[in-house]
Amino acid sequence: MSEVSGNPTGHEPGKDIRAVLARVPAVERVLSSLAAQPLIGEYGRTQVVDAIRIATETLRRELLAGASFDPSFDFEARLVDDAMRTLAARSRPHLRAVFNLTGTVLHTNLGRALLPDEAVRAVIDALTRPMNLEFDLATGNRGDRDDLIDDLIGELTGAEAATVVNNNAAAVLLTLSALASKKEVVVSRGELVEIGGAFRIPDIMSRAGAKLREIGTTNRTHLKDYDEAINARTALLMKVHCSNYAIEGFTKSVAVDEVARLAHARGLPMAVDLGSGTLVDLAQFGLPTEPTVRETVAAGADLVTFSGDKLLGGPQAGLIVGRAELIRKVKKHPLKRALRVGKLTLAALEPVLQLYRAPELLRERLTTLRLLTRPSTDMQAQAARVQDVLQHALGDTYSVTAEPMMSQIGSGALPVDQLPSFGVAIRNATGKRGGRALMKLEEALRSLPRPVIGRIADDALRLDLRCLEAADEAAFVAQCAELHA
Numbered sequence: 015m016s017e018v019s020g021n022p023t024g025h026e027p028g029k030d031i032r033a034v035l036a037r038v039p040a041v042e043r044v045l046s047s048l049a050a051q052p053l054i055g056e057y058g059r060t061q062v063v064d065a066i067r068i069a070t071e072t073l074r075r076e077l078l079a080g081a082s083f084d085p086s087f088d089f090e091a092r093l094v095d096d097a098m099r100t101l102a103a104r105s106r107p108h109l110r111a112v113f114n115l116t117g118t119v120l121h122t123n124l125g126r127a128l129l130p131d132e133a134v135r136a137v138i139d140a141l142t143r144p145m146n147l148e149f150d151l152a153t154g155n156r157g158d159r160d161d162l163i164d165d166l167i168g169e170l171t172g173a174e175a176a177t178v179v180n181n182n183a184a185a186v187l188l189t190l191s192a193l194a195s196k197k198e199v200v201v202s203r204g205e206l207v208e209i210g211g212a213f214r215i216p217d218i219m220s221r222a223g224a225k226l227r228e229i230g231t232t233n234r235t236h237l238k239d240y241d242e243a244i245n246a247r248t249a250l251l252m253k254v255h256c257s258n259y260a261i262e263g264f265t266k267s268v269a270v271d272e273v274a275r276l277a278h279a280r281g282l283p284m285a286v287d288l289g290s291g292t293l294v295d296l297a298q299f300g301l302p303t304e305p306t307v308r309e310t311v312a313a314g315a316d317l318v319t320f321s322g323d324k325l326l327g328g329p330q331a332g333l334i335v336g337r338a339e340l341i342r343k344v345k346k347h348p349l350k351r352a353l354r355v356g357k358l359t360l361a362a363l364e365p366v367l368q369l370y371r372a373p374e375l376l377r378e379r380l381t382t383l384r385l386l387t388r389p390s391t392d393m394q395a396q397a398a399r400v401q402d403v404l405q406h407a408l409g410d411t412y413s414v415t416a417e418p419m420m421s422q423i424g425s426g427a428l429p430v431d432q433l434p435s436f437g438v439a440i441r442n443a444t445g446k447r448g449g450r451a452l453m454k455l456e457e458a459l460r461s462l463p464r465p466v467i468g469r470i471a472d473d474a475l476r477l478d479l480r481c482l483e484a485a486d487e488a489a490f491v492a493q494c495a496e497l498h499a
């Protein structure tokens with residue numbers, strides 16, 4: 015509506031204003047108008063009263079500031095309209111769906127793994143129906159929530175027992191608290207990782223009340239370093255997967271099986287924090303190799319911790335698998351109660367794990383794997399379509415080209431390897447570097463109804479299409495028409 019004009023002309027202020035203000039209807043009257051009734055039905059009277067009051071105050075302020083309105087102007091309709099906008103804006107959730115065109119598939123800031131339909135259906139069920147979360151249906155007695163998926167995890171990893179907590183940071187914290195409180199844990203200096211968001215092995219160690227015994231050097235650690243560090247206070251030998259970095263050149267680390275053999279010879283347990291922890295050999299899908307949980311268990315690790323929402327492709331969770339007697343100890347620790355998962359996590363996790371029973375279908379049905387293995391020809395054809403649409407929407411201030419790019423797995427998985435992908439690059443058409451114009455465009459993309467998240471690199475705004483699956487392309491294309499940059 016553009017009935018407001020900034021400057022009243024030829025009016026005598028005082029008297030006029032009073033007359034105009036008198037035309038603003040009372041809140042009660044707007045509230046009982048026909049147009050307000052659907053709003054009351056949807057949002058409830060309390061919120062609608064509030065929104066109309068805000069609209070009324072705004073209108074009064076405009077009038078006092080000198081805005082003039084046509085004599086036929088419908089104040090009531092304007093107030094209902096304003097109230098509707100306020101209510102809609104206020105009720106829009108803050109946690110919203112976006113398009114992840116960053117090229118990072120498991121993007122921690124965008125919620126990591128996307129779950130398959132099976133998991134979604136199970137979560138809806140768990141949200142709306144009572145579940146046997148801690149109820150043994152065979153005996154009618156109280157059950158243990160870990161028992162629901164303990165066997166399945168064992169089947170997929172070869173471990174004797176398992177437990178699930180809120181995330182992998184919690185899994186590491188709980189493991190160290192249960193096994194190494196007031197004692198020493200031996201870790202190679204080359205494995206003292208910091209994962210984003212303040213997860214640092216040395217800090218977790220002290221939070222758990224354990225003493226970190228660093229051995230070796232940043233680039234080289236030998237078996238004898240582990241051996242010499244063991245003393246009467248040692249509780250655990252631990253290896254941590256270098257999730258988000260690689261040490262190259264003159265390096266040496268000791269393999270899990272060697273550390274495990276040493277630990278066992280000295281009567282100690284050995285733990286591995288795998289981070290991403292895949293359940294299948296990724297090389298069969300043309301992806302770079304990562305150590306699997308099964309391999310790590312088979313190599314002799316007594317406890318292995320890994321995330322649910324990284325390469326596993328499930329909900330946020332931390333899995334701890336390993337020897338039954340150690341898992342029992344971990345589960346008895348009081349922190350377990352504080353770090354345990356809810357029914358939604360378990361509901362989502364089980365169907366994801368079930369998918370691994372059919373490895374030949376995994377690539378199609380596990381969303382994360384489907385995105386990681388998307389055929390390049392697919393993305394290339396899509397890039398050509400998206401290029402057209404975006405070029406049309408943006409006009410000739412920008413030049414849009416379809417280009418090959420490199421995606422990343424993300425979340426610390428396989429840090430150095432990149433996946434060949436396709437997308438569009440948007441540049442300033444004048445050929446100028448145009449940093450500000452690109453930032454403006456990036457902001458416009460973020461302001462769309464379903465925000466589009468890309469990245470700016472080398473004077474281009476890049477939209478990697480790996481994570482724009484066919485089912486979402488139409489929605490993406492449709493909202494490009496709303497782009498104003």
Ligand SMILES: *Cc1c(COP(=O)(O)O)cnc(C)c1O
Pocket residue numbers: 181182183184186207209213254255256257258287288289290320321322331332425426
């Ligand atoms: C990602 C990661 C963690 C933390 O896992 P979250 O599930 O994010 O809590 C811990 N250790 C390693 C090695 C990791 O890669």
